[in-house]
Amino acid sequence: MTIVWVLIAIVIVGLGYIRLAPSDPTQWHVTPQSDVDKDLKFGVVRVIETGPGGLGQFDAIASASVRTTVLAGSVGEGMVTYVTRSKMMGFPDYTTAQQNGDTLRIFGRLRFGRSDLGVNKQRVERWLGQMQL
Template identity: 45%
Template sequence: MSIWVVLLLAVAAVAYVRLSPSDQGKWHNAAPFQSVEEKHGKGFYIWRQAAEDDGTATLAALDQIIRAEPRTKLLAGSLADKQLTYVSRSKVVGFPDYTTIGIYQTPEGQSYLEVYGRLRFGRSDLGVNAKRIKGWLGQLQV
């Protein structure tokens, strides 16, 4: 009998992870606006680089690369807003990771392209966000 309870709890946990809705307000406006070029933690990865011109062409190219990624969809934002947030789900369980890309300007007028990936569930993404983002940037050749 206890094996059925464990199995039911496991199925419920997977269903919760896969079916839980994404709060746009929480995940879309979460860009860190860091002064670092690259930072990696247990559950996040940040990449930032000075953008050529105003950065909109690079942002649009990165958007196209991300939209072509399997199990990844736009959650919020637009190119006109210069900030977009995507949700990418793992293949088996469907764990969601959120990635926000955007163009940000310093008070001095320098534009930066920033990519910020983070997990929703757990304490460590096991480097998945860094690997995914570096793959996208490799296609972008920045």
């Protein structure tokens, strides 16, 4: 019975860490480094020609999304990183969007685990689908 309580305690501590671990902007607020779309095991990169107002549109959509907050940056700075937490477990995913001229680069990725099961791709494509391009 002691082993069961120890395992329960480990699970609770692990879930608490996932929900409460601080997000370091120096680690997650980084410039997307790709010039082409990429589907990754841990996330997604999208490169879109939006015109100069793309980041503003993207920011309005991302900021209005449930369980999503701004970690760092702003539209005025030309780059914003968002944290979106999963509904059930509170797992954080990070999405960085950077405007460079008419090009909007977006990098969505997980923090914990080895695969995001396509969640970041779905989120980024849903947000892009709401934009008026």
